[in-house]
Amino acid sequence: MAKDVLREAGLHFDELNKLRVLDPEVTQQTTELKEECKDFVDKIGQFQKIVGGLIGLVDQLAKEAENEKMKAIGARNLLKSIAKQREAQQQQLQALIAEKKMQLERYRVEYEALCKVEAEQNEFIDQFIFQK
Amino acid sequence: MKLKLSLLKEPKHQELVSCVGWTTAEELYSCSDDHQIVKWNLLTGETSQIVKLPDDIYPIDLHWFPKSLGIKKQTQAESFVLTSSDGKFHLISKLGRVEKSVEAHCGAILAGRWNYEGTALVTVGEDGQIKIWSKTGMLRSTLAQQGTPVYSVAWGPDSEKVLYTAGKQLIIKPLQPNAKVLQWKAHDGIILKVDWNAVNDLILSAAEDCKYKVWDSYGRPLYNSQLHEHPITSVAWAPDGELFAVGSFHTLRLCDKTGWSYALEKPNTGSIFNIAWSIDGTQIAGACGNGHVVFAHVVEQRWEWKNFQVTLTKRRTMQVRNVLNDAVDLLEFRDRVIKASLNYAHLVVSTSLQCYVFSTKNWNTPLIFDLKEGTVSLILQAERHFLLVDGSGIYLYSYEGRFISSPKFPGMRTDILNAQTVSLSNDTIAIKDKADEKDTGPRQFTKSQFCYEELVTRADISQEPQTCVILIPNLPKVGQEGRKNEILEIALDQKGLTNDRKIAFIDKNRDLYITSVKRFGKEEQIIKLGTMVHTLAWSDTCNILCGLQDTRFTVWYYPNTVYVDKDILSKTLYERDASEFSKNPHIVSFVGNQVTVRRADGSLVHISISPYPAILHEYVSSSKWEDAVRLCRFVKEQTLWACLAAMSVANRDMATAEIAYAAIGEIDKVQYINSIKNLPSKESKMAHMLMFSGNIQEAEIVLLQAGLVYQAIQININLYNWERALELAVKYKTHVDTVLAYRQKFLETFGKQETNKRYLQYAEGLQIDWEKIKAKIEMEMTKERERSSANQSSKGIGIKH
Numbered sequence: 045m046a047k048d049v050l051r052e053a054g055l056h057f058d059e060l061n062k063l064r065v066l067d068p069e070v071t072q073q074t075t076e077l078k079e080e081c082k083d084f085v086d087k088i089g090q091f092q093k094i095v096g097g098l099i100g101l102v103d104q105l106a107k108e109a110e111n112e113k114m115k116a117i118g119a120r121n122l123l124k125s126i127a128k129q130r131e132a133q134q135q136q137l138q139a140l141i142a143e144k145k146m147q148l149e150r151y152r153v154e155y156e157a158l159c160k161v162e163a164e165q166n167e168f169i170d171q172f173i174f175q176k
Numbered sequence: 177m178k179l180k181l182s183l184l185k186e187p188k189h190q191e192l193v194s195c196v197g198w199t200t201a202e203e204l205y206s207c208s209d210d211h212q213i214v215k216w217n218l219l220t221g222e223t224s225q226i227v228k229l230p231d232d233i234y235p236i237d238l239h240w241f242p243k244s245l246g247i248k249k250q251t252q253a254e255s256f257v258l259t260s261s262d263g264k265f266h267l268i269s270k271l272g273r274v275e276k277s278v279e280a281h282c283g284a285i286l287a288g289r290w291n292y293e294g295t296a297l298v299t300v301g302e303d304g305q306i307k308i309w310s311k312t313g314m315l316r317s318t319l320a321q322q323g324t325p326v327y328s329v330a331w332g333p334d335s336e337k338v339l340y341t342a343g344k345q346l347i348i349k350p351l352q353p354n355a356k357v358l359q360w361k362a363h364d365g366i367i368l369k370v371d372w373n374a375v376n377d378l379i380l381s382a383a384e385d386c387k388y389k390v391w392d393s394y395g396r397p398l399y400n401s402q403l404h405e406h407p408i409t410s411v412a413w414a415p416d417g418e419l420f421a422v423g424s425f426h427t428l429r430l431c432d433k434t435g436w437s438y439a440l441e442k443p444n445t446g447s448i449f450n451i452a453w454s455i456d457g458t459q460i461a462g463a464c465g466n467g468h469v470v471f472a473h474v475v476e477q478r479w480e481w482k483n484f485q486v487t488l489t490k491r492r493t494m495q496v497r498n499v500l501n502d503a504v505d506l507l508e509f510r511d512r513v514i515k516a517s518l519n520y521a522h523l524v525v526s527t528s529l530q531c532y533v534f535s536t537k538n539w540n541t542p543l544i545f546d547l548k549e550g551t552v553s554l555i556l557q558a559e560r561h562f563l564l565v566d567g568s569g570i571y572l573y574s575y576e577g578r579f580i581s582s583p584k585f586p587g588m589r590t591d592i593l594n595a596q597t598v599s600l601s602n603d604t605i606a607i608k609d610k611a612d613e614k615d616t617g618p619r620q621f622t623k624s625q626f627c628y629e630e631l632v633t634r635a636d637i638s639q640e641p642q643t644c645v646i647l648i649p650n651l652p653k654v655g656q657e658g659r660k661n662e663i664l665e666i667a668l669d670q671k672g673l674t675n676d677r678k679i680a681f682i683d684k685n686r687d688l689y690i691t692s693v694k695r696f697g698k699e700e701q702i703i704k705l706g707t708m709v710h711t712l713a714w715s716d717t718c719n720i721l722c723g724l725q726d727t728r729f730t731v732w733y734y735p736n737t738v739y740v741d742k743d744i745l746s747k748t749l750y751e752r753d754a755s756e757f758s759k760n761p762h763i764v765s766f767v768g769n770q771v772t773v774r775r776a777d778g779s780l781v782h783i784s785i786s787p788y789p790a791i792l793h794e795y796v797s798s799s800k801w802e803d804a805v806r807l808c809r810f811v812k813e814q815t816l817w818a819c820l821a822a823m824s825v826a827n828r829d830m831a832t833a834e835i836a837y838a839a840i841g842e843i844d845k846v847q848y849i850n851s852i853k854n855l856p857s858k859e860s861k862m863a864h865m866l867m868f869s870g871n872i873q874e875a876e877i878v879l880l881q882a883g884l885v886y887q888a889i890q891i892n893i894n895l896y897n898w899e900r901a902l903e904l905a906v907k908y909k910t911h912v913d914t915v916l917a918y919r920q921k922f923l924e925t926f927g928k929q930e931t932n933k934r935y936l937q938y939a940e941g942l943q944i945d946w947e948k949i950k951a952k953i954e955m956e957m958t959k960e961r962e963r964s965s966a967n968q969s970s971k972g973i974g975i976k977h
Binding site: 132146151 | 405426427436437439440442770775777778779780781782783784787810
């Protein structure tokens with residue numbers, strides 16, 4: 045009877061017969077909850093840590109990937125430009141070769157003219173000797 | 177020829193270099209978009225910033241004020257004009273002080289150029305205007321205005337015309353208003369640069385169509401370059417007009433004045449926006465797009481003479497190779513070599529301070545003397561002496577280094593003389609008279625224009641008595657009073673007596689003329705030798721002239737023939753096809769019997785002509801007539817016989833002439849010569865010889881001087897020169913009846929009536945008695961015979977005593 049009265053008043057007795065404001069069951073549940081929460085928080089914390097590590101790792105990876113990508117692009121560009129440079133160089137060399145060719149042609153003409161002169165002079169000498 | 181480049185590792189300018197200009201042969205100013213003006217000293221290799229311009233001035237073009245002519249002390253330019261993108265030009269002193277800034281154009285000024293005298297400045301801009309300014313920067317006139325920007329401008333050689341660009345067109349506009357403007361389409365792209373050389377009067381143009389072209393001053397194309405990979409951004413003539421430089425992206429090219437290229441360099445410069453030649457013409461500087469200034473030295477020039485080949489291997493070193501034994505000599509000089517010439521067994525080299533004279537016999541001990549002014553622009557050699565031309569004068573030296581003379585004449589401009597307008601022989605210097613061109617009114621020259629007296633008053637005869645200087649004025653145009661045909665090239669013959677000195681020249685119509693240098697009172701005519709002659713040269717060993725005539729290579733074995741017997745001139749020629757030389761060939765040298773021709777593409781072609789005419793010349797000059805005849809018999813050539821015929825007539829050797837004329841089948845002439853041989857006196861022989869050469873007047877004078885009046889009358893009668901015959905007869909009061917008798921006979925033969933008043937007058941009351949006349953003639957003949965025999969006997973006695 046008295047218990048009921050107390051309950052109505054919001055008071056309870058626990059197993060050790062101590063006066064409690066909260067229902068011992070609830071208390072127990074609360075405690076349990078508390079424990080579980082703590083566990084949970086711990087676990088979450090752990091999870092966060094792990095995830096953080098992971099993100100860091102992935103970030104780093106991404107960075108490295110980016111780097112590599114840039115490098116690759118750079119290399120590719122370089123390759124392309126080298127091709128172009130080669131082309132330019134080739135063009136320059138071609139121009140120089142053309143120049144030399146022209147010079148060669150000039151020398152060839154001169155050589156031919158000189159050969160002709162030589163032939164003429166030989167002929168002249170022969171004729172001269174023959175006539176004498 | 178090659179270019180030796182020098183380029184610093186790091187550019188001195190942060191931005192593109194827009195313009196460069198030389199002050200002396202060793203000092204250069206460069207302007208850049210980083211607003212700096214930098215001075216480069218090439219002797220020490222130092223560069224220093226002269227001035228940093230305000231940030232809003234972007235320089236575009238720079239031109240140094242020209243050295244004033246004739247002032248020797250002033251060896252370097254003192255100020256320059258700088259044009260900028262804000263439409264102003266600035267007159268800046270050597271030390272970098274901006275003395276004046278003038279608001280000139282709307283939009284950038286793209287070019288500014290002083291004229292040759294430094295009396296006027298022309299600026300052109302993006303607004304399409306061409307403006308002329310005074311020395312102090314006052315606007316004189318706006319010469320022209322057009323819708324497109326003018327990228328480049330150049331003065332004509334006489335500073336009276338301006339050449340500028342108009343898109344794809346080139347325009348030459350005289351300063352005089354209402355004068356004819358010459359305009360032509362020059363390129364397929366926008367023209368970026370033009371240059372006009374004062375010495376050779378040729379025009380260069382460079383354009384975005386990746387070509388450069390060479391034009392003459394009438395706008396005729398002379399050379400058209402092949403297509404380049406990039407637009408041509410700059411061109412510049414060397415001061416002496418023999419070379420020019422071309423700049424493009426990563427490209428620097430050195431070309432001959434005929435357009436073909438000596439050397440190509442591909443330096444890492446970016447586009448070369450501006451090229452400037454140093455004053456002495458030995459190096460160029462280029463303003464590069466990447467902030468560099470590129471310097472290029474012209475090396476490996478080559479001179480050849482007989483068996484010697486001289487190459488300029490470095491700036492101060494020459495290599496001499498004797499081709500016969502492969503001996504190599506190295507010649508070292510203290511200073512930079514500027515000009516050299518190898519001929520007549522001597523090598524003459526001028527450096528910036530001294531002149532070296534080497535003999536081909538001894539390369540070790542040159543003769544050295546100091547030069548008055550450093551930059552020799554021309555060296556000409558003759559057998560006995562050589563000529564140096566620099567900015568202020570002409571100096572004649574012997575090969576022993578002795579100074580002979582320095583001829584001067586009013587209006588002399590030595591900076592525009594070149595090998596075509598000056599000619600030197602052992603006793604004569606001929607210079608084309610430039611002042612003559614400007615004359616608008618008819619100057620009182622005698623018909624020939626070569627009147628010796630006239631020339632003496634205009635030119636100092638040098639101290640050396642046998643050296644004379646003649647100025648060659650332009651030819652008067654036939655039928656056009658006061659207008660003259662410009663002479664393009666002159667050449668003196670090298671051998672023979674001073675009195676026989678001949679000069680050959682080509683005029684603007686490409687006609688070749690020959691005339692005597694010395695005259696003795698009489699008028700010697702200028703005789704046309706050929707047409708369409710592009711180039712000519714006298715042999716160095718004898719008076720043989722060669723030239724390229726249209727498509728034929730012609731050798732005048734004895735040009736003097738025109739004075740002796742014009743009819744056989746064509747027989748004294750040697751001709752061969754010259755189509756192998758293509759267009760515009762040029763004779764480089766004529767040494768012995770070897771002619772060297774440079775084709776338009778730059779290749780040298782050697783031609784050897786027959787050695788016999790030279791031998792013949794030698795025999796004749798030493799009067800070995802028998803040897804000469806023997807030579808001709810041995811060779812059996814018509815040309816040689818014809819030469820001998822002309823030579824023997826010129827030297828009055830009748831026996832040889834008879835043989836020679838007989839050999840070429842000129843029977844009429846043989847007959848005439850025979851008749852001359854039978855003449856009784858020396859004088860009449862002489863006179864008939866002159867007649868033979870067509871000098872009738874002189875023949876008459878000879879006869880009259882000898883008192884042979886009848887003979888003088890007779891030659892006029894024979895020539896049907898009735899007026900003169902009667903005049904002489906009346907004047908000397910003898911043989912009037914003879915003249916009248918012959919006249920009557922002539923009229924009767926042709927069935928004509930006497931119409932001549934003088935004859936009618938004298939014929940009145942005169943009975944013609946042929947018997948009497950014949951007796952009279954006979955008497956004259958015997959008189960002459962007696963006289964000459966008397967002469968001879970007196971001579972004979974003289975010898976006996």
